[in-house]
Amino acid sequence: MTVELVEVTPTDSNHLPNGAAAAAILASGIGCTAFGVIVVLTEASSDIAGTLTLFQQVGPLSGKVAIALFVWLSAWAVLHKIIGPRQVNLRTTNVVASILIVIGFLLTFPPMFTLFGD
Amino acid sequence: MSEVGFLTVVHGMVFGSVFLLGFSAGLVALYSLRTAWTTPEGRLVRARRLPTYTWIMAASLWFTVLSGTFMVYPTYRAPAPGGTTELEDYPREYLLADSDRAFWHTFGMEWKEHVAWLAPILATAAAFVIALYRDQLADDIPVRRMATLLLCFAFVAAGTAGLLGALVNKAAPIP
Numbered sequence: 001m002t003v004e005l006v007e008v009t010p011t012d013s014n015h016l017p018n019g020a021a022a023a024a025i026l027a028s029g030i031g032c033t034a035f036g037v038i039v040v041l042t043e044a045s046s047d048i049a050g051t052l053t054l055f056q057q058v059g060p061l062s063g064k065v066a067i068a069l070f071v072w073l074s075a076w077a078v079l080h081k082i083i084g085p086r087q088v089n090l091r092t093t094n095v096v097a098s099i100l101i102v103i104g105f106l107l108t109f110p111p112m113f114t115l116f117g118d
Numbered sequence: 119m120s121e122v123g124f125l126t127v128v129h130g131m132v133f134g135s136v137f138l139l140g141f142s143a144g145l146v147a148l149y150s151l152r153t154a155w156t157t158p159e160g161r162l163v164r165a166r167r168l169p170t171y172t173w174i175m176a177a178s179l180w181f182t183v184l185s186g187t188f189m190v191y192p193t194y195r196a197p198a199p200g201g202t203t204e205l206e207d208y209p210r211e212y213l214l215a216d217s218d219r220a221f222w223h224t225f226g227m228e229w230k231e232h233v234a235w236l237a238p239i240l241a242t243a244a245a246f247v248i249a250l251y252r253d254q255l256a257d258d259i260p261v262r263r264m265a266t267l268l269l270c271f272a273f274v275a276a277g278t279a280g281l282l283g284a285l286v287n288k289a290a291p292i293p
Contacts (some may be wrong), residue, residue: 021251028239056191064232
């Protein structure tokens with residue numbers, strides 16, 4: 001599925017183009033999915049879990065969080081740069097973001113990620 | 119009450135509760151911000167207040183997950199010294215030591231520690247959108263709808279984590 005970027009001249013010159021909103025919304029979905037994927041990978045491999053232990057007292061969760069936040073903020077910065085000044089198809093963006101968020105919820109649900117257990 | 123016990127209370131009953139209790143008012147404010155339902159003056163007042171409100175909600179979630187992950191969670195998962203038989207001071211090991219209690223860790227805590235982190239990401243995106251588009255939220259239905267949906271997703275994540283945290287702490291209290 002692709003996000004169609006439709007250049008539409010805003011009918012009200014005082015209205016901001018919705019690209020910045022789309023970037024923030026999509027990035028949050030990407031961040032949620034990224035976190036879910038990292039959780040699955042950690043469950044699937046004890047080596048990865050060990051690598052992600054940035055703080056011993058917190059364990060692999062410290063690395064999972066660090067990577068997920070990095071992916072989220074990076075995606076936001078890139079998307080904001082690309083589509084921020086533009087008017088985009090927000091309905092499609094919202095659907096894609098919602099799907100990504102649901103994926104993130106599903107992959108962080110123990111019966112789901114334990115399916116990939118090492 | 120121990121120091122970590124106090125931090126646990128602050129984590130859940132202060133930081134977490136700010137968002138959970140404030141969510142209803144924020145949702146109503148956002149949902150009712152419609153051109154057909156408000157006067158121009160009313161929209162202006164609400165548009166000015168809503169960003170502050172939602173940024174406070176997002177900040178409370180960040181404080182919640184950071185305090186939980188880096189202040190409370192280490193005590194929860196601390197390993198018991200070898201030969202320890204009284205495991206109540208080591209909640210994770212206490213739960214895993216009994217098959218009847220293990221569920222509270224393998225399901226409850228595992229779900230809580232992960233789903234909680236989705237909440238501040240979603241709430242921050244919502245707060246950003248609401249702040250940037252505050253003057254056009256009443257007219258821009260897709261933007262307002264998605265900001266509302268993001269807040270709802272954040273509430274589901276935070277509410278799930280909060281409920282599980284309370285239940286896990288009941289099964290194996292933080293010492």
